[in-house]
Amino acid sequence: MGERRAWTDKRAEVMGRPGAGTAYEAARIRFELGEAVRSRREELGLTQAQLAERAGLKQPAVARFEAGGTMPTIPMLERLAEALEMRLSVRFQPLREAG
DSSP, rough: OOOOOOOHHHHHHHHHTHHHHHHHHHHHHHHHHHHHHHHHHTTTTTTHHHHHHOOOOOHHHHHHHHTTTOOOHHHHHHHHHTTTTTTOOOOOTTTOOOO
């Protein structure tokens, strides 16, 4: 059996690898976008299939998006926003305020 290590040690090792910070940030963005869509969809009482139909997508695409499995394009975000009766707003933040 291998030596057991604390999660913080393992995380530090992984995050120290080249490109890990960028990959982590991309995953965070995907997760947050998916969570926002799921939350609004549920607020409206829609199923994934109903949202997919409104947005011109297939239900599995909505499920993957909500799970953070895909990085959407701006046109896809616009379609989802309209289907969710929202307006898409994209903005830049200084790094010290982001996250």
